Amino acid sequence: MEPRQRVLLQRRLGVFRALAWGLVLVLGSIYAWLQIVRHGEFKQLALQQAVKVRPIPAPRGLILDRNGYRLVDNRRALHLVIQREDLPTKPDVVEALAQALQMDPAALARKIQAYRAAGKGSPLVLKENMDEADIAVAERVRSRFPFLSMEVAPRRVYLGDELAGHVLGYVGEVDDDLMKAKPGLYHLGETIGKDGFEASGNDRLKGVDGQKRILVDQLGQEVASFGQVDAVPGHTVFLTLDAGLQKVLQDAFGEEAGAAVVLDLRDGGVLAMYSSPSYDPNLFLNRLSQEMVDRYLRNPARPMINRATQGIYAPGSTFKLLIALAGLEKGVITPQTVIYCSGKKNFYGRDFRCDKPTGHGALNLVQAIAQSCDVYFYEVASRLDIDDIYATAAKYGLTVPTGIDLPREKAPRIPSREWKRKAVPRDPKWYAGETISVGIGQGAVGITPIALARFYALLATKGRLLTPHLFLGLRDDQTNALEPAPPPIARDAPLDPKLWSVLDEGLSEVVRSGTAAANPFVLEIAKEIPFAGKTGTAQVATFVDKAHYARQAKHLKDHALFAGYAPRDRPQIAFAVVVENAGFGSTAAAPIAAKVVKYWCVDRFSNPLPPPRGRLVDPFSPEQPQQSPEAP
Amino acid sequence: MRARLRTLDPHLLWVLLALMALGTLTLYSAGRNTPQAGIWLKQGLWNLLGLTLMVLLAAVDPRRILRISFPAYLLGLVALAAVLVVGRKIGGATRWFVFAGQTFQPSELMKWITLLYVSYRLGTRAPETVGRWELLGSAGLVAFPMLLVLKQPDLGMALSFLPILLLIPLMKGLKWRWVLLLVVGVSVGGVFGWRHVLKPYQKQRVMIFLDPSADLQGKGYQVNQSRIAIGSGGLFGKGFTSGSQTQLNFLPVKTTDFAFSVWAEERGFLGVLFVLGLFGLLLTRLLDAASQARTSAEAYFCAGAAAIFAMHLMVNVGMVAGALPNKGMVLPFFSAGGSSTLSFFLALGLVMGVLHRAKVK
Numbered sequence: 001m002e003p004r005q006r007v008l009l010q011r012r013l014g015v016f017r018a019l020a021w022g023l024v025l026v027l028g029s030i031y032a033w034l035q036i037v038r039h040g041e042f043k044q045l046a047l048q049q050a051v052k053v054r055p056i057p058a059p060r061g062l063i064l065d066r067n068g069y070r071l072v073d074n075r076r077a078l079h080l081v082i083q084r085e086d087l088p089t090k091p092d093v094v095e096a097l098a099q100a101l102q103m104d105p106a107a108l109a110r111k112i113q114a115y116r117a118a119g120k121g122s123p124l125v126l127k128e129n130m131d132e133a134d135i136a137v138a139e140r141v142r143s144r145f146p147f148l149s150m151e152v153a154p155r156r157v158y159l160g161d162e163l164a165g166h167v168l169g170y171v172g173e174v175d176d177d178l179m180k181a182k183p184g185l186y187h188l189g190e191t192i193g194k195d196g197f198e199a200s201g202n203d204r205l206k207g208v209d210g211q212k213r214i215l216v217d218q219l220g221q222e223v224a225s226f227g228q229v230d231a232v233p234g235h236t237v238f239l240t241l242d243a244g245l246q247k248v249l250q251d252a253f254g255e256e257a258g259a260a261v262v263l264d265l266r267d268g269g270v271l272a273m274y275s276s277p278s279y280d281p282n283l284f285l286n287r288l289s290q291e292m293v294d295r296y297l298r299n300p301a302r303p304m305i306n307r308a309t310q311g312i313y314a315p316g317s318t319f320k321l322l323i324a325l326a327g328l329e330k331g332v333i334t335p336q337t338v339i340y341c342s343g344k345k346n347f348y349g350r351d352f353r354c355d356k357p358t359g360h361g362a363l364n365l366v367q368a369i370a371q372s373c374d375v376y377f378y379e380v381a382s383r384l385d386i387d388d389i390y391a392t393a394a395k396y397g398l399t400v401p402t403g404i405d406l407p408r409e410k411a412p413r414i415p416s417r418e419w420k421r422k423a424v425p426r427d428p429k430w431y432a433g434e435t436i437s438v439g440i441g442q443g444a445v446g447i448t449p450i451a452l453a454r455f456y457a458l459l460a461t462k463g464r465l466l467t468p469h470l471f472l473g474l475r476d477d478q479t480n481a482l483e484p485a486p487p488p489i490a491r492d493a494p495l496d497p498k499l500w501s502v503l504d505e506g507l508s509e510v511v512r513s514g515t516a517a518a519n520p521f522v523l524e525i526a527k528e529i530p531f532a533g534k535t536g537t538a539q540v541a542t543f544v545d546k547a548h549y550a551r552q553a554k555h556l557k558d559h560a561l562f563a564g565y566a567p568r569d570r571p572q573i574a575f576a577v578v579v580e581n582a583g584f585g586s587t588a589a590a591p592i593a594a595k596v597v598k599y600w601c602v603d604r605f606s607n608p609l610p611p612p613r614g615r616l617v618d619p620f621s622p623e624q625p626q627q628s629p630e631a632p
Numbered sequence: 633m634r635a636r637l638r639t640l641d642p643h644l645l646w647v648l649l650a651l652m653a654l655g656t657l658t659l660y661s662a663g664r665n666t667p668q669a670g671i672w673l674k675q676g677l678w679n680l681l682g683l684t685l686m687v688l689l690a691a692v693d694p695r696r697i698l699r700i701s702f703p704a705y706l707l708g709l710v711a712l713a714a715v716l717v718v719g720r721k722i723g724g725a726t727r728w729f730v731f732a733g734q735t736f737q738p739s740e741l742m743k744w745i746t747l748l749y750v751s752y753r754l755g756t757r758a759p760e761t762v763g764r765w766e767l768l769g770s771a772g773l774v775a776f777p778m779l780l781v782l783k784q785p786d787l788g789m790a791l792s793f794l795p796i797l798l799l800i801p802l803m804k805g806l807k808w809r810w811v812l813l814l815v816v817g818v819s820v821g822g823v824f825g826w827r828h829v830l831k832p833y834q835k836q837r838v839m840i841f842l843d844p845s846a847d848l849q850g851k852g853y854q855v856n857q858s859r860i861a862i863g864s865g866g867l868f869g870k871g872f873t874s875g876s877q878t879q880l881n882f883l884p885v886k887t888t889d890f891a892f893s894v895w896a897e898e899r900g901f902l903g904v905l906f907v908l909g910l911f912g913l914l915l916t917r918l919l920d921a922a923s924q925a926r927t928s929a930e931a932y933f934c935a936g937a938a939a940i941f942a943m944h945l946m947v948n949v950g951m952v953a954g955a956l957p958n959k960g961m962v963l964p965f966f967s968a969g970g971s972s973t974l975s976f977f978l979a980l981g982l983v984m985g986v987l988h989r990a991k992v993k
Contacts, residue, residue: 001926001927001928001931002758005758005759005928008759008805009802009922009923009928009931010923012801012802012805013802013919013922013923013935016798016802016919016922016935016938016939017915017916017919019942020912020915020916020919020938020942021912021916023915023942023945023946024908024909024911024912027908027945027946027949027950027953028904028905028908030950030953030955031862031896031901031904031905031908031953032901034859034862034863034953035862035863035865035866035867035896035900035901035904036866036867036901038863039863039864039865039866039867041863042859042860042862042863042864043863043864043866045860045863045864046860046861046864046876046877046882047876049860049882050876050877050880050882215876215880216880217880217881217882218880218881218882219881223880
């Protein structure tokens with residue numbers, strides 16, 4: 001190499017050297033920027049994606065009947081879920097996933113969007129309560145979508161199926177409306193009670209979710225876990241229900257629609273409450289199938305309504321006791337007042353007919369109750385003002401909801417002048433003729449079976465206005481024994497003992513010799529266990545004569561009612577039974593009440609019905625369904 | 633053997649051994665808890681094989697090697713053409729020969745052979761006698777294998793041929809109007825390329841480079857995770873085998889392209905400075921060799937080698953930090969890979985030969 005060329009080369013290599021160290025300097029500065037200036041920010045990001053908080057769902061408390069038999073149990077179930085931070089973002093991935101799981105892509109995308117928008121909470125459940133076939137499908141799908149995971153979660157099992165559907169209710173994911181109505185109270189995907197006691201007792205049953213912090217790898221799989229806060233299980237609850245008595249009602253109703261309530265006169269506890277047709281809460285734990293929508297939601301018989309607390313029925317003749325009470329207290333009749341029945345009577349230019357066209361003849365109050373004479377009570381009502389009737393009903397608790405611990409109870413409808421002004425603005429005036437119809441529990445009067453049962457409980461107790469309730473107490477975690485809760489307050493509305501004994505006499509004559517005694521089955525049981533009650537037949541439509549009525553379709557036939565208490569001496573229970581479109585109270589409703597009386601007073605000691613046993617078999621639980629009572 | 637070892641340059645050797653050791657440790661940490669747990673051992677063996685070849689090559693007179701550069705260049709072109717026909721297709725690109733269960737990437741060696749041949753051609757003439765057409769011809773010698781590599785396609789590798797062109801200003805000097813011309817040319821070419829040449833997915837890549845956070849789950853994911861790894865490492869790092877990004881697999885392709893992120897996360901900024909310093913010393917020593925070389929051809933080769941190493945350093949270390957587009961270019965001694973490792977050692981062997989002859993002279 002020539003010297004001159006070497007000099008030039010050295011000079012240019014000097015530039016190369018400067019460039020090399022310049023490069024080192026620039027790269028060093030970039031790393032200084034990332035590792036020193038922005039260190040905190042990146043450290044936060046690294047922690048965020050590696051450390052996750054996962055909720056540990058608290059097991060929901062069990063629900064037992066008053067004897068400790070399980071009505072609601074928990075089993076383990078497998079869900080296919082997406083953890084919150086793994087929610088897919090790309091539309092094509094969401095669509096492919098929806099296709100693989102045979103879901104609606106738009107619905108899935110909406111759900112994912114909602115879960116992403118809500119900051120924290122439960123994982124998104126794609127498929128719940130998977131059976132073995134579902135698990136096989138899920139495993140295949142999971143190999144294509146690694147962000148899916150399986151989660152073991154407790155699942156509710158309603159051991160009696162349709163036994164007490166309305167009373168127990170069911171659980172499900174909290175819905176948007178509730179989340180909006182009570183912000184901050186629920187988190188998305190939380191399991192809450194949706195109906196029945198599951199809903200009203202939710203706070204007692206739900207427990208407190210725990211959480212754990214886990215270290216996850218890039219696939220979201222747990223590598224290590226730390227900082228665990230255990231879940232606090234929900235309380236196991238005893239209900240006032242008696243599973244055997246509940247079964248008596250279920251069997252007694254069969255295919256008939258209607259409702260029945262049996263109250264414990266000691267404290268107002270609900271011993272049995274059945275609404276027919278009932279529903280099986282187990283079916284509501286999964287996504288609704290078309291079959292279920294048809295069977296339950298589109299069914300004209302409206303099985304989702306709890307007829308015992310939400311059904312408003314014309315009370316018919318069962319209302320005559322309130323009219324009698326109003327008449328006696330107002331002084332328009334005395335226990336000895338005799339009224340003549342010729343089969344019909346004219347008031348205000350219109351004929352009001354008695355149920356017996358030939359007439360009952362001359363009757364006193366006891367006979368009028370026993371024979372359920374309409375004319376007698378038309379006459380009593382005609383001597384009263386509608387607002388007097390309303391005031392008496394209000395005094396004895398018939399104008400407000402009973403306050404039972406079940407959601408969405410309806411208030412009875414007892415008409416008054418003020419009520420008509422508000423309810424019928426087109427024709428706000430109250431006509432005296434309307435009061436006559438109210439006298440036999442027709443017209444504008446409407447009452448729920450639970451309210452009717454409470455009114456007869458008031459008669460049975462000579463004036464204690466009980467608050468019907470289902471919550472009996474919590475189970476002590478150590479001893480598994482019942483810790484009784486104080487029953488809700490009862491109000492005293494004392495009846496004059498002289499007046500009361502007349503009513504009591506009338507009600508027991510109904511069963512012994514009156515309208516209910518026409519049924520030999522009822523008569524036989526009443527001979528064994530004397531009880532008291534009143535039949536009722538509530539018109540659904542108006543008919544020209546009996547032949548016309550007999551020709552009508554089932555759904556236009558009268559509702560049959562029976563309300564009363566048993567045994568007559570030292571009563572223990574009060575009850576109300578409504579059988580829809582079944583005809584006379586004595587033929588359809590009274591026998592159901594008689595069965596209740598028989599079971600409660602005799603059979604439950606000598607021949608108790610077996611506790612409900614689960615039809616469902618849990619493939620994941622080694623444990624067999626428990627069959628023996630838990631409480632001593 | 634002792635005589636053989638004396639041909640080795642001790643400065644270069646220490647830097648080399650340090651980088652090798654750190655790189656292998658990094659691979660040990662990166663491979664833990666993955667199916668590639670043994671990759672550090674495999675890379676260690678490649679390093680030993682590379683060292684052996686380096687020692688052997690250092691003993692050969694560089695002039696003899698330069699003299700056979702033309703046939704080697706032709707052979708290399710044939711190999712690059714052949715790999716397109718009979719090569720193994722992996723991940724959509726045909727880059728590898730498969731031989732005895734090992735894959736071999738001919739383009740790794742070819743860029744050194746191209747450097748060798750261009751150095752030989754330019755070095756055997758006096759600079760004044762080399763005309764414009766001669767220089768254009770040399771550029772063509774670089775462009776030809778580059779095009780074959782682009783066809784594979786392997787844009788990263790093709791880019792690593794570019795530093796060879798630096799030999800031209802090294803030989804002829806640089807005039808300011810050329811620099812101006814280059815800047816204008818690149819800008820115009822860039823705009824034209826964006827409008828008419830780049831395919832949508834390539835444009836998308838550029839967009840993601842400009843804003844990696846815009847597509848966190850997709851293409852920007854790798855770089856984003858790498859930046860989190862580097863940034864969360866802080867000044868002192870999280871400790872050997874204790875980087876959460878690395879050990880929990882958030883960091884992608886961590887044994888090859890993103891190996892340096894593993895180092896940065898676990899050893900922190902101090903570790904980064906240390907390695908960058910070692911690379912600075914390596915480049916300095918290569919340029920020392922260029923200035924001490926007996927012949928122009930040897931000097932050009934050593935300077936070109938420095939330029940190629942610098943290119944790898946810049947693109948890889950810049951890329952994992954998100955400062956340059958995500959182009960697959962390995963970091964010497966850190967990224968696992970047989971072909972690239974052997975090629976780097978062979979080049980360094982040649983440089984050591986140059987240094988040895990210069991001292992003996």
